Amino acid sequence: MSSPAQPLAASLVQSVDWLAIAPPTIVAVVGLAVLVADLFVAEHRKALLGWTSVAGLAAATAMLLPLLDGDRSTFCLTGDAAVCSYTADRFTLVIQFLVLGGALLTALLSVTTLKDARKNLPEGEYWFLLLSSAAGAALLPASRDLATLIVALEVASLPAFALVGLKYGDRKSSEAALKFFLSSVTATAVSLMGISFVYATTGTLYLTQVADRIQNVDGQFHTLAQTGVVLTLIGFAFKTAAVPFHFWVPDTYVGAPLPIAAYLSVIGKAVGFSGLILVTVVALPSYADVWGPALAALAALTMTVGNVGALRQQATRAYSAVRLLAWSSVGQAGYLLVPIAAAAYSGDAEKSIGSTVAYALMYGAVNLGAFAVAALVGRTKVLNRVADYRGLYASSPLSALLLAFFLLCLAGLPPGIIGLFAKVTVFSAAVDAGLGWLAVIMAVNVVIALFYYLQWTALLFRAPDGEPEKHRVPGPVTAAIALTGVLGIALSGAPQLVLRFTDTGLF
Secondary structure: OOOOHHHHHHHOOOOOOOOOOHHHHHHHHHHHHHHHHOOOOOHHHOHHHHHHHHHHHHHHHHOOHHHHHOOEEEEEEOOEEEEEEEEEOHHHHHHHHHHHHHHHHHHHHHHHHHHHHOOOOOHHHHHHHHHHHHHHHHHHHHEOEHHHHHHHHHHHHHHHHHHHOOOOOOHHHHHHHHHHHHHHHHHHHHHHHHHHHHHHHHOOOEHHHHHHHHHHOOHHHHHHHHHHHHHHHHHHHHHOOOOOOOOOHHHHHHHOOHHHHHHHHHHHHHHHHHHHHHHHHHHOHHHHHHHHHHHHHHHHHHHHHHHHHHHOOOOOOOOHHHHHHHHHHHHHHHHHHHHHHHOOOOOOHHHHHHHHHHHHHHHHHHHHHHHHHHHHHHOOOOOOOHHHHOOHHHHOHHHHHHHHHHHHHHHOOOOOHHHHHHHHHHHHHHHHOOOHHHHHHHHHHHHHHHHHHHHHHHHHOOOOOOOOOOOOOOHHHHHHHHHHHHHHHHHHHOOHHHHHHOOOOOO
16 A cells, blocks of 8 residues: 655656757757867867767757647646746747747857967866857756746856957956846846745746736735846846946956957847746736836936947957947847836737747847857957958958948848848837837937947948958857858748747747
């Protein structure tokens, strides 16, 4: 006769859907394998670690395909199968595609960067940290409770601090890592305090249960709940580089290896925005009157400060190309915040969120492409100034044409149709939500951004100073530039595919 303890123990065992969690799991396992293999691989064969990492990221991205046939959840409450910690729905898969695809392109750029670094970057540690961060970033959009959300956020962030400061003997790199670390840790601590307030008022960490219970909070705890909502948002606002939490961006991008700057500009933002969407729209829809105006104000401030900062960059200043891309990414973060703010006012929050995800996909492809060309130019022009791109068309016509295309996409001008389409989608989300003032500010900022994007684009086709310097394009960098170029051109040919793909299914 079985004891009463046995059925109880059996009921507490959670089944694991291994297919659902395969993408982040594969990346984490390959990261550990690379770290161990680094101990045994001879110095002249270290490049194998990089190609193993590329293969692992490609396999993880491919594992998204079997998940397209329907939503899957795992780590669910034994008493309520609808309340789960991990859900692979359409929203999750789109963000995971952006994260893993972005990490794959970063890995391709990194293969060449590590070869050029000549032992100034330790290869085993580099690949382990990059894969660890990518695993955390892939876990975050699937998280459906606040504890998993914060753990995923930190798993994505902590290796990134080390990656920024990994260059041996580089003071600029160390300073950038320290600034990034201190500001990020402060933001995370504030966010954790906010989550503790939300937990204190609702008694649960599951997003759907928080959404139900926070509406019925006792009157005396109402202020505590509101404070918790605001503090929780601060940590994610930092990850998105929203003003005034953006001050770490320019120095960090300059100090980091260029592929890591590209990684932070796209994957870091994907992590921040997916977390922000889950916390606001899924967990706290009843507090839209708190986070809606806050995000609208942040969006206006972020796009304005970012574009003005990019406008002020001097073409002859050291690292001005990277700084311009850094400030541009802050401005782009402002556009990404607009539809999330609009979700607070709109009757169709899912459509608003779809606009943010669509814009993120466009931005991810073309921004990684711009960084890939910057990495190519940076191999011969160490200071990577905007002025160094003068006459690039004469020495590397295809790279110049693609960089011009990427910059026009970011500006929202033809032939970068996908950039124009994404901006119109975001603009219409603001107008439909009744945020006309925010739409006007966005329109003004788009005009400001045209100036510095077109100025850089025109420089590519001017006569070079002296003899044009030929740029030898390594295979991995060629692959990264080609992949982003093909994706950007394909989406410009059929931009409606983006909206069809970004039907998030969050609700």
